[in-house]
Amino acid sequence: MNCYQNPKAHFWRNPRVLTTLAAGLLLASGWLLQQHILLLLAAIVGVIQPTISGIGNLFNNRSFDIHLLLTIAVAGAIAIGEVGEAAVVVFLFALGHSLEAWTKGKTQRSIYKLMDLAPEKVWIKGKAGLEQRDVASVSPGDMVVVLPGERFALDGVVASGVSEVNQAPISGESAAVLKEPGAQVYAGSVNGSGRLDVEVTHSSQHSSLARTVKLVERAVAEKTPAQQAIDRFARWYTPAMLLLALSVVVLPPLIWALPWQPWLYRGLTLLVVSCPCALVISTPASLISALGNAARHGVLIKEGQFLEHTAAVRSLAMDKTGTLTLGEPRLVNIHAESDTDENKLLATAAAIEEGASHPLAGAIMTAAAGLNLPAASDYRTLPGHGAAATINSVTIYAVSTTYAKRHLGIEPPQPANQHSTVVVVAEQGRLLGFLEFADTLRPQAADAIKSLNRLNIKTVMLTGDNPQSARFVAGEAGVREFHAGLLPQEKLSAIGEMKKRSVVMMVGDGINDAPALAAADVGVAMGTLGTDTALEAADIALMADELDKLPWLISLSRRTLATIKTNIWFAVAVKLLAVLLIFPGWLTLWMAIIADTGATVLVTLNGLRLLR
Helix, strand or coil: CCCCCCCHHHHCCCHHHHHHHHHHHHHHHHHHHCCHHHHHHHHHHHHHHHHHHHHHHHHHHCCCCHHHHHHHHHHHHHHCCCHHHHHHHHHHHHHHHHHHHHHHHHHHHHHHHHHHCCCCEEEEEECCEEEEEEHHHCCCCCEEEECCCCECCCCEEEEECCEEEECHHHHCCCCCEEECCCCEECCCCEECCCCEEEEECCCHHHCHHHHHHHHHHHHHHCCCHHHHHHHHHHHHHHHHHHHHHHHHHHHHHHHHCCCHHHHHHHHHHHHHHCCCHHHHHHHHHHHHHHHHHHHHCCEEECCHHHHHHHHCEEEEEEEHHHHHEEEEEEEEEEEECCCCCHHHHHHHHHHHHCCCCCHHHHHHHHHCCCCCCCCCEEEEEECCCEEEEEECCEEEEEECHHHHHHHCCCCCCCCCCCCCEEEEEEECCEEEEEEEEEEEECCCHHHHHHHHHHCCCEEEEECCCCHHHHHHHHHHHCCCEEECCCCHHHHHHHHHHHHCCCEEEEEECCCCCHHHHHHCCEEEECCCCCCHHHHHHCCEEECCCCCCHHHHHHHHHHHHHHHHHHHHHHHHHHHHHHHHHHCCCCCCHHHHHHHHHHHHHHHHHHHHHHHC
8 A cells, every 4th residue: 555665765775874874894904904905995895885876966967966075085085095085085975975865864754654644454355354465555435444443544434334524644733633424534633432433435546654754755845945046056065165165175286386285185185175065964854754743643744945934924914704713603601581491492593494504403403402303394494594483373583683574573683692604593573592603722722822832822713703703703713913804905915014124924714715725924724634625635635623822833844943053054164174174184084984874864853852
């Protein structure tokens, strides 16, 4: 099933690793046996791979790299009789690059571990009972069985069974989610205590897990502004250092008649130490670690540049419905007249709304679950206002306050909360009672806003809802500024005004807020697990509806940027120090290699800390 190659499997077959082992054995044997020829062989064996790579890069890309510089340095060292030092240089270079390959492989393996979450085989319901099959042979529409404690191998819809499912490996959700018939399940999730029969919706190559890995791979492959700047710098830096090394070799003997050998040695040392390896790896090593960490926490970042932009965010605009709130109306109050029972009133409204498709009807049916509904007939839909039906030979209405006033002669009741939506239950001229509905705040919303405030992020709510509802939700969430009654183009204008003052992140559902998401410096789509459209609409996608991932994401991006800056300054400082030590003759060839490869490995290891 796994179409991705684990880098760990290839590490010990890497030619550089084999070269390192061979050069190391020859070097150790040469020093122990005091055999000059073994040291020469160690230098030759170790330099073959860099020579092939360096010459190939010169002819194919017309650019100098560390491999060509090393080849020249080793050849020069052998020419002046420093065979032992040439062997040490080659071995240290090979060892440093092997360690670098291992550390980079570790960051890649953190991503590929996502694919390892999905098992290779599944249980299929056959005529003779359950049978095991390879995941790759399962197609959409097949029925698979997931037993208690097993991982889901594929995306699908629950056909039968009830169980709690841990989706944390995919979405980062902290709590298990109850799955019943009709619920979506995702590859890599862990089943709880119940058996689930699941109809497969995506093949293994197109599962939510596979899409996650592909998005992270694409983000890693895309170069960020910082990487592009370093690449531009490296293109002119390497030839410049080659010319400087040549000047060090030639000018002192020609101008001041100094001996050739010491200055040739110093020029070769400068060639080795001038390679910008640590500088070039400083950014991608940190980015790939951060991107892998984010993916494991259910945050998909489509390109590395968006992680950089997030670190600079100072203003955050949020949609209300479906972002700060759950986006579903829920019954919050029942007001029955003195001669009407509350449950009877709710059951009556449910009997009228049974079969209707609008959100309030769904909320009424959910609230009335378990109640005995009265028999109803002669259903009538009142577009934009509600419905009516005949119950016990009397026409009963479940309608808006506007309809009740205009057509039933009933003065609109006053809800307990001004932000509530009211459904009036009445006969002609007689109020039976009314139901109050409200969109409720997400459980983590208030804590997430507090955390954003601590990070000095200004939060602004942008909504198309009325000012009363907006004010209530903003107050509950702790949002200090809000703009209500906005059309999509007005949200777009609001984002434009905010961008004049600071870098702006917009958080929305990924579809309705698409213009604002596109206009913001960073667009974040909420709750996109399994949703292709929302993934395409945003720069960053939160796989689960958890707002607390926003402050976590901003903190991660800031740590990433700080790590990148630390790596760059460290790499530059090591180079400058090493270059200064060359001219008095204090820096040897093997010390230059340690300075170069040591700095490369250290900045890579520093970037690896972002995996945690």
